[in-house]
Amino acid sequence: MWVDAAVxxxxxxxxxxxxxxxVPIMVWVERRGSALIQDRLGPNRVGxxxxxxxxxxxxxxxxxxxxxxxxxxxxxxxxxxxxxxxVALSLFIAVPFAVDDGLELVETPIDGFIVAPDLNIGILxxxxxxxxxxxxxxxxxxGSNNKYALLGGIRASAQTISYxxxxxxxxxxxxxxxxxxHLTQVVTSQSGVWLGFLPRWNFLIQPLGGIIxxxxxxxxxxxxxxxxxxADSELVAGYHTEYSSMNFAAFFMSKYIHMVTSAAxxxxxxxxxxQIPWISLPGGWxxxxxxxxxxxAKVVFFLWLFVWVRWTLPRFRFDQLMxxxxxxxxxxxxxxxxxxxxxxxxxxxx
Amino acid sequence: xxxxxxxxxxxIAIIFAVVAVVHRSPIMNVLALVGMFxxxxxxxxxxxxxxxxxxxxxxxxxxxxxxxxxxxxxLDLRRxxxxxxxxxxxxxxxxxAVIGLGGAVVFAAARLSPETGAWVTGxxxxxxxxxxxxxxxxxLFAFEFVSVVLAAAIIAAxxxxxxxx
Numbered sequence: 001m002w003v004d005a006a007v008x009x010x011x012x013x014x015x016x017x018x019x020x021x022x023v024p025i026m027v028w029v030e031r032r033g034s035a036l037i038q039d040r041l042g043p044n045r046v047g048x049x050x051x052x053x054x055x056x057x058x059x060x061x062x063x064x065x066x067x068x069x070x071x072x073x074x075x076x077x078x079x080x081x082x083x084x085x086x087v088a089l090s091l092f093i094a095v096p097f098a099v100d101d102g103l104e105l106v107e108t109p110i111d112g113f114i115v116a117p118d119l120n121i122g123i124l125x126x127x128x129x130x131x132x133x134x135x136x137x138x139x140x141x142x143g144s145n146n147k148y149a150l151l152g153g154i155r156a157s158a159q160t161i162s163y164x165x166x167x168x169x170x171x172x173x174x175x176x177x178x179x180x181x182h183l184t185q186v187v188t189s190q191s192g193v194w195l196g197f198l199p200r201w202n203f204l205i206q207p208l209g210g211i212i213x214x215x216x217x218x219x220x221x222x223x224x225x226x227x228x229x230x231a232d233s234e235l236v237a238g239y240h241t242e243y244s245s246m247n248f249a250a251f252f253m254s255k256y257i258h259m260v261t262s263a264a265x266x267x268x269x270x271x272x273x274x275q276i277p278w279i280s281l282p283g284g285w286x287x288x289x290x291x292x293x294x295x296x297a298k299v300v301f302f303l304w305l306f307v308w309v310r311w312t313l314p315r316f317r318f319d320q321l322m323x324x325x326x327x328x329x330x331x332x333x334x335x336x337x338x339x340x341x342x343x344x345x346x347x348x349x350x
Numbered sequence: 351x352x353x354x355x356x357x358x359x360x361x362i363a364i365i366f367a368v369v370a371v372v373h374r375s376p377i378m379n380v381l382a383l384v385g386m387f388x389x390x391x392x393x394x395x396x397x398x399x400x401x402x403x404x405x406x407x408x409x410x411x412x413x414x415x416x417x418x419x420x421x422x423x424x425l426d427l428r429r430x431x432x433x434x435x436x437x438x439x440x441x442x443x444x445x446x447a448v449i450g451l452g453g454a455v456v457f458a459a460a461r462l463s464p465e466t467g468a469w470v471t472g473x474x475x476x477x478x479x480x481x482x483x484x485x486x487x488x489x490l491f492a493f494e495f496v497s498v499v500l501a502a503a504i505i506a507a508x509x510x511x512x513x514x515x
Contacts, residue, residue, distance in 0.1 A: 120400060120477050120478075124404035127408055128404045128405075128408045132412060134412075138416070138420075138423065142377060142419075157420045158420065161417070161420075164412075181401075
């Protein structure tokens with residue numbers, strides 16, 4: 001009994017702790033990475049290689065006055081960052097990040113020590129919770145009583161609705177190939193080889209779906225080239241123009257946590273999760289540790305991809321963004337799951 | 351314990367439903383509706399219907415009500431006027447409708463026993479498999495027919511909204 005309670009406690013503390021710790025690290029990577037790409041130094045004064053800069057920033061945000069401007073709708077103004085953080089933190093629960101077969105703690109077998117609760121609707125849970133994130137942006141835009149914030153909120157809701165469709169449809173192919181909504185089964189369905197030598201990763205079987213999902217993930221996290229909701233040259237700071245101190249920090253943190261979750265989802269759905277191609281992992285604690293390492297390495301790569309793309313591509317125009325979502329990505333996503341259906345029916349993918 | 355969570359979720363749903371009707375700010379109406387749908391998803395989750403709970407959140411809270419909010423923001427509706435200005439006749443009709451609908455639900459629920467009420471039992475209870483099989487199997491015609499109706503509705507909406515008449 002107490003082992004179960006301890007397991008839940010350790011899991012919660014570890015996952016939330018790691019998620020929250022990635023925020024300052026990613027801020028540092030983002031700022032140093034942008035400096036690297038733009039051939040300048042970046043923050044390098046506080047701590048070795050500027051590593052303590054994000055912590056100084058965090059302290060600055062903490063001790064600033066939490067300003068609630070006159071004329072805002074107070075309830076919505078405070079509700080918006082709360083929703084943002086709650087949604088961001090509850091998303092990661094359903095992500096399976098390592099194999100946990102035959103783990104034992106004090107001679108008690110423990111299930112789900114690493115993998116989240118055994119949700120048979122894993123991917124749907126993530127889509128359901130993620131679909132609530134748009135409320136934080138819309139309410140911040142509306143509650144701020146500021147035209148830039150409102151424009152940011154309207155843009156964000158239009159963008160999210162458009163890209164959610166393509167994203168969901170691109171995952172249909174993955175679900176078909178795995179025959180399950182269960183994320184652990186999605187990962188195990190990607191073990192082994194395809195056509196004799198290729199790793200059976202969904203990205204290799206259905207590259208179209210993988211690319212659509214990655215592009216839609218960029219749009220969902222509101223990052224360049226899709227950061228229309230907070231385009232600083234047009235909208236000051238978009239929906240969080242009026243926010244300061246910890247209210248702003250809540251938006252900022254949720255953005256980076258969404259990035260981590262998106263990178264983890266790309267890994268799980270299209271890049272074989274914790275698996276190494278051509279090698280089967282051992283069981284027990286060693287396998288758990290090894291698979292966690294492999295999974296983290298893949299996630300770190302996609303996190304770097306997020307930074308890399310942000311500092312490489314310019315921003316779309318809003319009509320280009322909508323045209324890309326509805327006229328190109330949506331039909332291509334349909335084409336993708338038609339291909340998976342044909343491949344499954346004709347026996348290329350068995 | 352389960353009963354306690356169920357009652358809490360049900361109470362939250364009813365409170366939010368009342369707020370959705372009587373509050374004067376349209377944006378609060380929509381938010382209350384979101385809260386109500388989340389509470390109903392909670393009820394689905396309690397009885398083990400994970401799939402329905404997720405679909406409830408995705409379709410209603412995540413898609414339809416975001417569109418509602420979008421429309422309210424575009425039209426810049428700050429307050430609704432004229433709530434509670436109906437006559438006695440409207441009030442009477444409303445009461446009859448509420449009692450009739452509630453009575454029908456209670457009547458239907460009372461006729462179901464736990465044994466015969468559940469259509470799917472066993473390992474597939476609450477999962478997507480039986481729903482998927484029913485939609486693409488025994489109910490295929492109705493499923494496809496609905497998509498034709500929806501396509502017709504979309505074409506009609508596009509026709510009505512186009513600028514160059």
